[in-house]
Amino acid sequence: ETGVTQTPRHLVMGMTNKKSLKCEQHLGHNAMYWYKQSAKKPLELMFVYNFKEQTENNSVPSRFSPECPNSSHLFLHLHTLQPEDSALYLCASSQGSEGRANYGYTFGSGTRLTVV
Amino acid sequence: AQKITQTQPGMFVQEKEAVTLDCTYDTSDPSYGLFWYKQPSSGEMIFLIYQGSYDQQNATEGRYSLNFQKARKSANLVISASQLGDSAMYFCAMREGGNTGKLIFGQGTTLQVKP
Numbered sequence: 158e159t160g161v162t163q164t165p166r167h168l169v170m171g172m173t174n175k176k177s178l179k180c181e182q183h184l185g186h187n188a189m190y191w192y193k194q195s196a197k198k199p200l201e202l203m204f205v206y207n208f209k210e211q212t213e214n215n216s217v218p219s220r221f222s223p224e225c226p227n228s229s230h231l232f233l234h235l236h237t238l239q240p241e242d243s244a245l246y247l248c249a250s251s252q253g254s255e256g257r258a259n260y261g262y263t264f265g266s267g268t269r270l271t272v273v
Numbered sequence: 274a275q276k277i278t279q280t281q282p283g284m285f286v287q288e289k290e291a292v293t294l295d296c297t298y299d300t301s302d303p304s305y306g307l308f309w310y311k312q313p314s315s316g317e318m319i320f321l322i323y324q325g326s327y328d329q330q331n332a333t334e335g336r337y338s339l340n341f342q343k344a345r346k347s348a349n350l351v352i353s354a355s356q357l358g359d360s361a362m363y364f365c366a367m368r369e370g371g372n373t374g375k376l377i378f379g380q381g382t383t384l385q386v387k388p
Contacts, residue, residue: 190376198380199277199364199377199378199379199380199381200364200378202375202376202377205375213375245316247316247318249318249376251376261306261308261320261323261368261376262318262320262376263320264310264317264318264319265317266315266316266317267316267317269316
C-alpha cells in the first residue's frame with residue numbers, strides 16, 4: 158500500500174468511449190499530479206493541482222480533462238482518445254508543488270490504458 | 274530549463290556485486306533536489322533516495338548511496354550487494370526549489386541482476 162491509490166489498474170477502451178481514471182491519497186498532501194509514461198519515453202508531466210487549483214497544464218490535448226474536487230482526490234476524464242494515448246498513467250502527490258525542493262512525490266501504481 | 278539525462282538504457286550486474294547508474298542534470302536554480310526512483314514491472318514508482326543541492330554529504334539509504342558531484346552536475350546511484358529483486362527500471366529525477374517545483378525525470382535505466 159503506497160498511500161496513493163489508483164483505479165482501475167488496467168483499462169481497455171475504444172476511441173469513442175468515455176472513461177475516467179481515479180486517484181486518491183490520504184497522506185495529507187496538498188498537491189497532486191498526473192504523469193503519462195509511454196514506452197521508451199521519459200515520464201511526461203501532464204497536470205499539476207495545488208490546493209485543488211490547477212497550476213499547470215503541459216499542453217495536454219483537450220481529450221484529457223482533469224478534475225480535482227478536493228486535495229485527496231484527482232480524476233482524469235478521457236474521451237475520444239487515440240491509439241497513441243495508450244500508456245501508463247501515474248498519479249502522484251506531494252506536500253507542496255512550490256518552494257521546497259526536498260518534497261518528494263509519492264506515486265500510485267498507475268493505470269495501464271490501452272486504446273483500441 | 275532543467276534537464277535530466279540518463280545515458281544507460283540498460284545495465285547488467287551479477288548478484289551480490291555493486292552497480293552504478295549514471296545521471297547528469299542541468300539547472301540554473303541554486304536550490305534543487307535530486308531523487309532516484311525504482312519502477313518494477315508492476316508500474317509503481319518507489320522512492321529510493323534524495324540529495325539536496327546544499328547537502329554537504331552524499332546521501333545513503335541502506336544499500337543505496339548517491340554519488341553527488343555538484344561541479345560535474347552528476348548524481349549517480351550506487352547499489353551495493355545487488356539482489357535479484359533489484360531488477361527494475363530506475364529513474365533519476367530533479368525538482369527545482371523555485372516557483373515551479375516540478376519533478377522531471379530522466380529516460381530511465383533498466384537494470385537486470387543476474388543470478
